[in-house]
Amino acid sequence: MNVTKSLYQNSWFRLLLPVTILQQGLVASGTYLMGSIASTVSQSTFSLWPALLLLVCVALPGSIVHFAMNWLQTRASKSLGLEYLTQYQRRNFNNPSLWRNAEARKNRHDMMIRTGQDTIQNTVNFWADVLATTLNVILNSISVVLITNSYIGLSILFAGITGILIIHLADQSIGTASQNEAKAEGQLNSTLARSWDNIVLGNSLFFNRWQARFRREFNQLLVSNLSVVRSRELPLAGAAFVTTLIVLIATLSFAYLNQANNAVAIGALVMLPRSLQIVMHLQIIQSFWAQWKGLKQKILITENTLSTPEALDLSQYIKPSEIQLCKNGDSNPVEAATPVHHLLREHSGRFTIRGTNGAGKSTLLVDLKSKLGTRAVYLPAHSQLEIELAENTLSSGEVAMKLLNDTIESKPEILLLDEWDANLSNENVNVIHQRLHEISQHSLVIEVRHQRA
Numbered sequence: 409m410n411v412t413k414s415l416y417q418n419s420w421f422r423l424l425l426p427v428t429i430l431q432q433g434l435v436a437s438g439t440y441l442m443g444s445i446a447s448t449v450s451q452s453t454f455s456l457w458p459a460l461l462l463l464v465c466v467a468l469p470g471s472i473v474h475f476a477m478n479w480l481q482t483r484a485s486k487s488l489g490l491e492y493l494t495q496y497q498r499r500n501f502n503n504p505s506l507w508r509n510a511e512a513r514k515n516r517h518d519m520m521i522r523t524g525q526d527t528i529q530n531t532v533n534f535w536a537d538v539l540a541t542t543l544n545v546i547l548n549s550i551s552v553v554l555i556t557n558s559y560i561g562l563s564i565l566f567a568g569i570t571g572i573l574i575i576h577l578a579d580q581s582i583g584t585a586s587q588n589e590a591k592a593e594g595q596l597n598s599t600l601a602r603s604w605d606n607i608v609l610g611n612s613l614f615f616n617r618w619q620a621r622f623r624r625e626f627n628q629l630l631v632s633n634l635s636v637v638r639s640r641e642l643p644l645a646g647a648a649f650v651t652t653l654i655v656l657i658a659t660l661s662f663a664y665l666n667q668a669n670n671a672v673a674i675g676a677l678v679m680l681p682r683s684l685q686i687v688m689h690l691q692i693i694q695s696f697w698a699q700w701k702g703l704k705q706k707i708l709i710t711e712n713t714l715s716t717p718e719a720l721d722l723s724q725y726i727k728p729s730e731i732q733l734c735k736n737g738d739s740n741p742v743e744a745a746t747p748v749h750h751l752l753r754e755h756s757g758r759f760t761i762r763g764t765n766g767a768g769k770s771t772l773l774v775d776l777k778s779k780l781g782t783r784a785v786y787l788p789a790h791s792q793l794e795i796e797l798a799e800n801t802l803s804s805g806e807v808a809m810k811l812l813n814d815t816i817e818s819k820p821e822i823l824l825l826d827e828w829d830a831n832l833s834n835e836n837v838n839v840i841h842q843r844l845h846e847i848s849q850h851s852l853v854i855e856v857r858h859q860r861a
Contacts, residue, residue, distance in 0.1 A: 409495050409714050411488075411531055411707050420484035421532065427480060428540050431473040436547030438465030439682050443555030446678040447671040477536075485532040492528050495714050496520055504777040504786060505720040512717065514598060520713045522597050527706040534703055538696055545689045552683055555675045556662060563658030564683060568690040570654065571647035575694045578643040579701075585639045586702035589632040590709070596625045640698040648691045655687045656680075722775040726768035734760045736848070751776060751854060758848035761856045769856045773824045776854065784822035785815055789830055789858075805831045809840070816843050822852045830858035 415421055441462040448455065506512040545568075553561035599622050606618035659680045666672040732741035733750065736758050742750065751759060761769045770789070777786040787793070795810050802810065808831045815823065823844075829837045844853050 409492060409711060411492070411528065411711060412535075414491060415484070415488060415531060415535060418484050418488055420480055420487055421535075424477060424480040424484060424536060425539065427473065427476050428536070428543060431469045431477060432540060432543035432547050434465045434469045434473065435544060436551045438462055438469075439548050439551040439679075440554055441465060442682075443551070443675045443679050447555070447675045477540075481532060481536050484536075485529045488532060489525055489528045492524060492710070492714075493520075496524070499714050500717060502782055503717050503719065504774050505722055506717055507774060507788075508771075509720055512720075516713045516717070518598065518601060519594075519709055522601075523594075523706055524710045524713055527703070527710045530703060531707060534696070534699065538693075541689050541692050541696075545686055545693065548682060548686050552679045552686070555679050556672070559662055560655075560658060560676065560679070560683065563655055564686055564690070567651035567654040567687055568693075571651040571690055571694045572697075574647040574650065575643050575697055578639060579697070581639040582636070582643075582698050583701045585632070585636040586705055589629070589636050589702065590705045592625070592629040592632040594709075596622075596629050599625050636702070640695075644691065644695055644698070647694055648688075651687050651690060652684065655683050659683055719778060722768075722771050722778065725771045726775065727763075727766075730767035731761060731763040731769060731772065734762060751852075752779060754852050756848060756850055756852050758844060758853040758855070761854065770826050773826050773854065773856060777824055780822055784824050785818070785820040786824040787811060787815060787826065787828060789827040805833060805836065808832060809836055812840050813843075816840075816847055819847070820851060823847070823854070825853070825855040827856055827858040 441458050445458050445462065448458075500506070500516065506516070549561055549564055552564070599618070602618065603622070606615050659676055663673045663676045666676065734740070735742055741762075742759070761772060763769050773786060773788075777784050793811060795807065795814065808828070812825075812828060825844075828840065832840065844855070847853060
């Protein structure tokens with residue numbers, strides 16, 4: 409998914425374009441009418457109709473049209489966000505080898521939660537602002553030129569080009585500072601993601617370690633934030649000063665040279681606040697380039713969460729010589745050169761995986777899930793798998809029981825269970841044990857037991 413390209417193809421964002429043109433067209437028309445009325449008043453003539461039209465041009469853009477723009481902008485961001493989340497689910501679905509990969513979780517899932525959705529929202533807002541501000545500058549500049557002459561318009565254009573050149577000189581430093589800021593922000597967010605246990609459990613040893621890391625990374629982020637402000641705002645301040653000075657001198661000199669013609673001079677002076685506002689918007693447009701540098705980095709991070717994941721080779725973490733397979737509770741292990749290949753040939757029955765700690769029993773289950781795909785249902789020992797509950801008051805044992813019952817009721821072709829008996833009472837262990845025995849008559853059940861069966 410290309411975030412920017414998808415935005416331009418979004419139907420809600422396309423509807424935003426004509427509404428924005430309408431809003432800025434009304435604002436520009438109000439600018440022209442204001443200058444026109446001022447010129448006619450200086451000639452002792454006044455018409456009611458231009459005043460009524462000015463009222464419409466002033467009232468509509470900030471009320472009804474503004475509401476429509478916000479509504480369309482919200483629909484665009486939410487529809488694009490849904491498209492992003494849907495693609496994220498599709499790209500990462502059924503990649504169990506990533507489940508226990510901390511680096512993959514950090515770069516994909518955590519980034520999707522912390523950065524992805526905010527980036528989509530910020531991208532929509534950014535381009536909506538770019539569109540509105542650019543149209544404002546162009547249309548209002550035309551209105552100012554119609555009231556005065558091309559001299560004022562050329563001075564505004566010259567001021568804009570000068571400001572852009574000043575900003576461009578700081579382009580590289582802004583990009584470097586934005587990259588460092590994004591990296592520092594990611595490190596701090598990763599530390600904050602581990603804050604719950606360290607804070608709530610109240611273990612001073614682990615809390616102090618976490619807090620020291622937090623403060624160190626928070627200070628690093630602060631330094632990066634200030635670096636971005638320094639590299640971005642100083643050029644912007646210089647550009648603001650120069651561009652404002654250019655337009656102010658041009659307008660005042662134009663009014664002075666045309667002081668014999670009251671209508672022209674008054675029109676130019678009345679347009680001065682609007683001309684300075686155009687310059688202010690030019691400065692905003694100049695700042696867009698600096699903002700885009702930082703936003704582009706976040707867009708790249710967001711798009712990386714949608715890249716095709718590379719499956720991790722789990723066989724290197726499995727020690728076949730230390731793993732035994734026992735069928736249907738038999739204490740004698742099944743003779744198998746490799747447990748994975750043997751289990752992939754089975755169609756039914758119940759196999760228990762046994763072995764020493766660190767032999768790779770749980771990893772073997774994940775590896776089987778990777779190879780079997782959606783044919784297999786895998787229940788890890790600890791997970792956040794979604795269950796339907798009337799109320800969230802179940803104990804950990806009741807939640808485990810619910811997960812097991814729901815899974816067995818679905819009658820899976822292959823069932824992979826990792827320490828399913830860890831949180832169950834002896835009574836519930838016996839109940840599930842019997843149900844697994846029944847389902848193993850027509851399905852393949854592969855389990856790792858918390859307690860030796």
